[in-house]
Amino acid sequence: MSTATLPRTDTPPPGSPRQAPDAAVSGIPAAAFAALATLTAMLGATASLHGVISGWGWMLQVFVVVTCIVVAANLVRCLSPRRYLGTLAGAVVAVLALTFLFFSNTAWLGVVPTGATYRALLKVWAMANEQMGSQVPPVETTGVIVFSICVWASAVALAVDALAFELRAAALAGIPLALLLSIASLFEPHGAGIMTVALTAVGYLLVLAASRWQSDTGSGRRRALELAGPHEAAGGHTSPGPQARGALLQGAALLAGALVALLVLPAAIPGFSKGMLTEGSRPSWGRIATNIDPMIALGNDLRNRSSGTVLRYFTDADSPTYLRTSVIGQLTADRWLPDPEASRVPATENLVTRAFPRAFESARPAYTRVITDRYRGAWMPLPGNAITLNGLGGNWGWSPDTGTLLAAEGQPPAAADYSVMSVNPQISAQMLAELSSSIPRGFFAEVDPQYLQLPEDVPGSLAEATEAAVGDVASDPYEQAVAIQDYLRSAAFRYSEQTPVEDGYDGSGMDVIDAFLQEKAGYCVHFASTMALMARELGIPSRLVTGYAPGTPTGESIAGQNGSELDEFTVSSRNAHAWPELYFPGAGWVAFEPTPGRGIPPDYAPALPAPDVDPTLNPTAPNASNSASASSAEASSEAAEAARGSGPGAGSPTSGLAGILLVVLLAGAAPWLVRRIQRSRRIARMALHGRADIRHGKETGPAAAWSELVALGLDFSWPMRLDESAGDYSRRLARSFPAAAESLNALAGAYERQRYARPGDEEDPAALEAALGEVRQALAASMGVGERLGRSLWPRSLFAPRPLGASGYASAR
Secondary structure (H helix, E strand, O other): OOOOOOOOOOOOOOOOOOOOOOHHHHOHHHHHHHHHHHHHHHHHHHHOOEOOEOOOOHHHHHHHHHHHHHHHHHHHHHHOOOOOHHHHHHHHHHHHHHHHHHOHHHOEOOOEOOHHHHHHHHHHHHHHHHHHHHOOOOEOOOHHHHHHHHHHHHHHHHHHHHHHHOOOOHHHHHHHHHHHHHHHHHHOOOOOOHHHHHHHHHHHHHHHHHHHHHHHOOOOOOOOOOOOOOOEOOOOOEOHHHHHHHHHHHHHHHHHHHHHHHHHHHHHOOOOOOOOOOOOOOOOOOOOOOOOOOOOHHHHHHHOOOOOEEEEEEEOOOOOOOEEEEEEOOOOOOOOOOOOOOOOEEOOOEOOOOOOOHHHHHOEEEEEEEEOOOOOOOEEOEEOOEEEEEOOOOOEEEEOOOOEEEEOOOOOOOOOEEEEEEEEOOOOHHHHHHHHHHOOOOOOOOOOHHHHOOOOOOOHHHHHHHHHHHOOOOOOHHHHHHHHHHHHOOOOOEEOOOHHHHHOOOOOOHHHHHHHHHHOEEOHHHHHHHHHHHHHHOOOOEEEEEEEOOOEEEEEEEEOHHHOEEEEEEEEHHHEEEEEEEEEOOOEEEEOOOOOOOOOOOOOOOOOOOOOOOHHHOOOOOOOOOHHHHHHHHHHHHHHHHHOOOOOOOOOHHHHHHHHHHHHHHHHHHHHHHHHHHHHHHHHHOOOOOOOOOOOOOOOOHHHHHHHHHHHHHHOOOOOOOOOOHHHHHHHHHHHOHHHHHHHHHHHHHHHHHHHOOOOOOOOHHHHHHHHHHHHHHHHHOOOHHHHHHHHHOOHHHHOOOOOOHHHHOOOO
């Protein structure tokens, strides 16, 4: 007995008009909702870049550009039925908006690009690449950086728009959004952030709903799902009842999945609550990250096992040469950075210096030549106590207080070859002890007060550690300083480059110091920072210095001034180092080495042995005579770390990025793979004969072939309606695809014979499979390459309301 049917209308054949005259008016709400959905998703994904890019000011330009794009694309799509015209309009508006915001002085009427605009674009893009390549997150917000962000945001917005509203592959629109989130997941210390991920997920769900809404309006494009039922109105126009319920069910499922993901992902996948790459990292893309971001990137340089030579230097110094890049004296802020606004004068051949203290009366001059092979930092490496500088081009600011060189603002980093004359005071333990005992306690009026300041949130662990370090030591500053160094180099502490990353206290600030004192494991940044703060706890002025520990001798030498011989040393990012300097009246700023197994302890503060530390982990030489073994020591260091699971691949930024991209690609290909498996199973069941099983997924023989045909119709937006019989559906498809008419009739006939006729001759499975292949080829030929790709990657039949089986669609007549 036949089921009750309602009047039907056939889906118009390809090429027929797709939009009714009043479609523009009726589609305005859908277009507005689509624009709002895309804007919400884009703002959520782009906001995750906060932390990768410093500040929030750049979000205004991104908001303006993305808003212009989505409004233009959806407005044009609402007014015109031509495919891809909306996305094309969005691209044109993106060019005009970017021109107006960044190149208006070169454009005609301020918005239309000209040849001058193109030339300016090439310069800006080169500057953006240079700034991105020479900085580590958070990248400074400059005009060229903001421009590059807007360009990438425009590209992602256009991709989301095309996938969701042109190709009708709305689910794939999540891939470009995920790429933005993955950038934050890699580089932002706290990951992409739950709030931005949640906002992006909400926007993505809105995009799915907007795509469905536009499909159900008078746009005329074939829908991925078309089900007739009791709510179908006369004339074949479907009322929104079934579609609305289906959309609600699918939306609820997606929302539930999103909520579960928000709860599971932070614990299961690194990068959402904590960045996959540690703060200050960036992919090298085949290049070595040579710039030192004080305090933060230093640890990443140390973990970079694949690093090569960063710079070379030649020197005739008779003591190990440390190269300093920056000095950090302000330890009361949340993040410890060198002060770029500190008093500076233009660097000249004869550097301006403060009056040297009494200890420099017997100082020996040293000549050092530095060649920055791959180093591209804004802070130029110099030996301590420099007095002359030759051969350095460009504009540099010299700080007599800190002995550091900072590039002028806007000066592009470049390779350099320069020479420095410095003086090395002959400081001894006896001298420091005598100076400390002869000066009243707290007599440090000649030092900037910032070097004595402590943060307001000093943890109790700092005072406890200081008390444990000095104990019954006499009250003179020198003995206390040595006691602190010995305490930090004792068996109570352990050198580790990985523990701070794994336990979440990598970087700077009092929270980091508190965690370090609790865990008692870290690297030079933690040891140096802690000693500086402990010294201030005792009233001793202190500051932090970042730069490079002594390099590895090559055995080569060159001739220096006055016929002296300059020995060559190579420095890699593994030599990146931080150490504290304490101030002693009469001696000036004196360096200490509290990091066990690293650097070279000075003669005036001989270090205790460093237990539990493999000596081969030290990439620097212990002294000038036996340092020739440094190369083998570094190789042993890599082997030891690899044995603990933290070898070259463990901290590789590129491997982390490749992993996240692989996850995204696999997630995008999952529906395609499931659909392939589903098709293969149906083809296998076509060889099983007998009466069709009415249960979905259990069909055999021609019934399995018919189920595959119904799925193909859904995949290519030619769905079978619930009120159609197999014959009706095959004839409707045959009228639109005459080339496949014979195959369609064969499939429908075989299925009807199996289902309704008496058992007879069995159908040939090979013939059924060949017929399905011809039908699929005909359906695919009606679409463009891009649309076919979208339908293959995101098959609609996987998400169709059940039942999808042939028995659920056919009606006996």
